[in-house]
Amino acid sequence: MKHLLPLFFVFVVHTTLFPQGTNYDYNRIKIGEAQNIVSGLALSPDTETLAISSIQSFPLYLFDWKNQNVSETLNVGNWYAGSSINYSAKGTYILLNQLYYIDFAPNRDREVNFEIVDVKTGKSVKRFEAVHSVKITPDEKYILALSGDEVGFWNITTQNKEKSFTVSEAGNSIAISPDGKLIAVSHRLYETDARKIPLLQRDKKTTKNALKYKQQISVFDASTFKKLYTINELYDIIYKLNFSEDGQLLFCLHIPHTKIQNNSAVRQMYVNVIDMITHEPKRRGFTSIAFYEPDFKLSHDGKLFGIISKSNQFLELHIYDLESGKMLYRFQQSYRLFEKNEGGMIASDSRSSFVFLPDNESVLMTMGNHLIQWNYKPKE
Amino acid sequence: MKKILIIVLAISFGFPGFSQEEMSTVWSKDMGIKITFSGTGLEVNDYSYVADAKQMAVFSNKDGSIYWNKTFQEIAPNLKKIDELVPFWKSNVIFLFDRKIGKDQIACIDLTNGKLLWSTDKYQNITEEMIVYIEEDDGFAISLKKELVYIKALTGEEVWSTTKFQGVVGKYIYNKDDQTMTMVNFVPNGIVAFFTGLKNQIVRINMKNGEVIWENTYIGRADRKIITKDFIYDLELDGDKVILRLAGIQVYDYNTGATLWSAAFDYTPEGIVKPPPNVTRWGVYGTVADPVVVGDDIYILDMTDKRHQFVKKYDYHTGKLLWTSKEVKGARAIPGMTVVDDVVLLQIGGMVEIQYTQKIETQYYTIYYSVVGYRNVKPNGVQAFNASDGSLLWESEKFKKGITNGITVGGNHIVCSGKSLYSINIKNGEDNYEVPVSKGGVGLAELILPYDDDIVVVVGEKGLSTFKAKDGSFIKNAIYKSSTMSGQIGDIVLMKTDKDDIAAFDLSTMTYKKYDARKGAETWLEREDAKYVYVYEKKTVTKLSTK
Structure with missing residues (x-):
């Protein structure tokens, strides 16, 4: 029996991570001595450094992903459930967006905390409490913060609000185009606009439901704050707006109100694409059934679109061809219950973040307190 | 005088x-055998059979001459009698089951000469439903309690087995190019206890080695009809999408198995048709029309709530809800939905299929009857919705004497109320004509069929009649006796009476x-x-x- 006991532990403890399916080319990367689940990933604009945030108030890591070394740890963004992170356009700042485990009011406007960190000094530049959305302008001069109906321009050096404009019934999201000329803001459907939409002319109930559950995106001139146009499409509750690097596309993550979900078993979320040249919404989109607002990104060559989703049990990363909308690759973060290894717990907390690597052939994604490098393009 | x-x-x-x-x-x-089992093979193959529990004969389709006649014991000494017999016509083999508790025998024989190909007692407690013939690969998928075994039909050779697929193989899609099969699992009603702790699986499997390429789950109960055993759901491949039409629609990526989106509604047609007394098994089918795909859109009926029904239009690629129609008031069944010229047409009520087993118990005997039939579910009518915004375009008056299926001819919707044949302008709901089907002399209309470009065939209670679709003028009839349509192949429609x-x-x-x-x-x-x-x-x- 004594002989069998160590053998049992070997089997139980020394299990390996295995994604479901076959022919996955991947490896696991430890982040120094990190013990906590990592929650956010962002790749610096020069693609050299990976910023990694984690849960339970542990530091933000700056990670040399090529040599797999933690280069710095920053004591910022101390939020229990972690944060999602983004680099500013030139890589001078990192924007941290507080995350929660549970969204107790999934249909209400989300108000969370944000923090901007100077990468060089490792110091917090500015914190925002209970605002909807924060973005850094491409010239890194201003922080845009959507609070209530107001979009404020905060000087990043003086930390003073210098200008602002109001968007009536603004929602949760703002985005600024890479050339800094346009600002997209999500907002509730206005009654005056609803009257002009043929789809809503059917009856009072349809209009009432649309006013209750649907949102739109309006685009403003970033210098004059004049509303330029409203995208001719109704969206569900919009949680994230992101421009593509070339500014030609605007990605919109929206989640239906719980009363109008397709089915009760899963919560479906959609990322729809808007052509910013024609201002027309593209018909094709991408769906996720992740537990939380899913991370989504474009590959460096702009050809692939990745989004976190899940299957019945495990988190997944889906990679699509952006143009055709065809799914090309799927990675399922499968693991055994109570699975551990020498580095500690690897099970995730039902959230994951990822970045495309500059080779356009692989991604780094979070799983528990590790990273997974998945080479999605099969080697010849 | x-x-x-x-x-x-x-x-x-x-x-x-x-x-x-x-x-x-x-x-x-x-044939010299009291026919308990019979099977009609393809004309080109020329083999059919009759059998009772102890012997079988195979005869030529051409002239009825008997190719061979053997007792099962002659074919295989281990077979004393048979309890089930399953033919697989394309490979000319027959599976024979001899059930004895713990000693089940399975034999596979060559239909052409009655020779035993192989037999085994390895697989115990197997029923007909647990064996699925994969015609495209000439093999059998046998579902055992803990694994799925795949064997070659002609040799019985076990090619592979996997524990990753539980339950019985339901509908499947076979890909000849890479020899993979996408399939859903299910548990037939009678053997629920056999498969415990089963989860709903949809998998794509490599048929060369049994390797599971991907696996996912589905919502609902993928079942068969209780008597005819037809599947009550559909599985199909549309480009890179695997479409499972069960409890709404569930869409998967064919290459990776990822869930793309779903619009699943929990619906059971309870109380729509009342079962007769002493029914032991009861099923009502065809109460909700299948989803309709038109280009990038899909139209799905949401019948979750018994009092409120809706048509919903979704983006076919993402599942994003585009609109929900105005409420379809009062419909208890919507067996038909078509989309024509930007109009969604719904058949409200009408014939739904019922299947049941009825127990007749007397002082002297107990008999179980299996019945397959149809019942009209009221109210009956037609409603049309604008495919662009889901608004109600028009609604027909209530059809008091039932409703048939509808067909579209030349931009007009043709439907029968039972008593009258209507041609309705799809755009505004106005009648182009209303003609009594009594002109055809075949009783109330039960079904209509399109024929050629401009002919409507009315299948009545007592035969068939034809009308011009354009103006409703009567063309011809063929009066038979009270009967129901039993099948159609090309131009031939078979009608059958209660007395067979x-x-x-x-x-x-x-x-x-x-x-x-x-x-x-x-x-x-x-x-x-x-x-x-x-x-x-x-x-x-x-x-x-x-x-």
Whole structure:
């Protein structure tokens, strides 16, 4: 029996991570001595450094992903459930967006905390409490913060609000185009606009439901704050707006109100694409059934679109061809219950973040307190 | 008076001159076996069989000559009698089951010569439902309690087994190019206890080695109808999408198995049709129309709530809800939905299929009857919605005498209320015409069929009649007796009475040929070109010509 006991532990403890399916080319990367689940990933604009945030108030890591070394740890963004992170356009700042485990009011406007960190000094530049959305302008001069109906321009050096404009019934999201000329803001459907939409002319109930559950995106001139146009499409509750690097596309993550979900078993979320040249919404989109607002990104060559989703049990990363909308690759973060290894717990907390690597052939994604490098393009 | 009598006699005796012909007998043969099991093979293959519990005979479709006749013990010494017999026509093999608790025998025989190909007692407690013939690969997928075993049909060689697939193979899609199969699992009603802790699986499997390429789950109960065993759901491949039409729609990526989106509604047609007394098993089918895909859009009926029903339009690629229609008020069943010229047409109420087993118990005996039939679910009518925004375009008046399916001819919706044939302008709901189907003289309409470009065939209670789709003018009829449609192959429509008499109607001539069979006779309309009907009565097999 004594002989069998160590053998049992070997089997139980020394299990390996295995994604479901076959022919996955991947490896696991430890982040120094990190013990906590990592929650956010962002790749610096020069693609050299990976910023990694984690849960339970542990530091933000700056990670040399090529040599797999933690280069710095920053004591910022101390939020229990972690944060999602983004680099500013030139890589001078990192924007941290507080995350929660549970969204107790999934249909209400989300108000969370944000923090901007100077990468060089490792110091917090500015914190925002209970605002909807924060973005850094491409010239890194201003922080845009959507609070209530107001979009404020905060000087990043003086930390003073210098200008602002109001968007009536603004929602949760703002985005600024890479050339800094346009600002997209999500907002509730206005009654005056609803009257002009043929789809809503059917009856009072349809209009009432649309006013209750649907949102739109309006685009403003970033210098004059004049509303330029409203995208001719109704969206569900919009949680994230992101421009593509070339500014030609605007990605919109929206989640239906719980009363109008397709089915009760899963919560479906959609990322729809808007052509910013024609201002027309593209018909094709991408769906996720992740537990939380899913991370989504474009590959460096702009050809692939990745989004976190899940299957019945495990988190997944889906990679699509952006143009055709065809799914090309799927990675399922499968693991055994109570699975551990020498580095500690690897099970995730039902959230994951990822970045495309500059080779356009692989991604780094979070799983528990590790990273997974998945080479999605099969080697010849 | 004499004149009247002569006229009456002339009428009485004269009609047989105009009556329809009997089907001509190609051959009729006493097979020497009281027919308990029968199977009609393809005309091109030329093999069919009859059997009882102890012996079977295989005969030629061409002339009825017997190729071979053997007892099962002669075929395989281990087989004393058989309990089930499952033919697989394309590979010319038959599975035989001899059930004895703990000693089940399975034998596979060559249909052409009666020779034993292989037999085994390795697989115990297997029922017919647990074996699925994969025609495209000439193999059998056998579902055991803990694994799925795949064996070659001709040799019985076990090619692979996997524990990653539980339950019985349901509908599947076979890909010949890479020899992979995408399939859903299910547990047949009678053997629920056999598979415990089963989860709903949809998997794509490499048929060369049993490797699971991907696996996912689905929502709902993928079942078969209780009597005919037809699947009550659909699985199909559309480009890179695997479409599972079960409890709404569930869409998967074919290459990776990822869930793309779903619109699943929990719906059970309870209380729509009341079962007769002493029913032991009961099923109602066809109460909700299948989703309809038009370009980038898909239209799905949401019948979750018994009092409120809606049509919902989704983006076919992402599942994003585009609109929800105005409420379809009062519909208890919506068996038909079509989308034509930007109009969504709904058939409200109408015939739904019922299947049940009824227990008749007397002082002396207990009998179980299996019944397959149809019942009209009221209210009946047609509603049309604008496909652009889901608004109600028009609504027909309530059809008091039932409703048939609808067909579209030249931009008009043609439907029968039972008593009248209507052509309705799809755009505004106005009647182009209303003509009484009594002109056809075949009783109330049960079904309508399109024929050629401008003909509507009304399948009535007592035969068939035809009308011009354009103006509703009556063309021709062929009056038979009370019967229901039993099948259609090409131009041939087979009608069958409660007493198992049959008539084969030729739509090209609107004539029929009939055959008065014995009560309890099994009939089989040949599937390739419907030229023949096989009738199995007691010990006799009769091949009839429908032409």
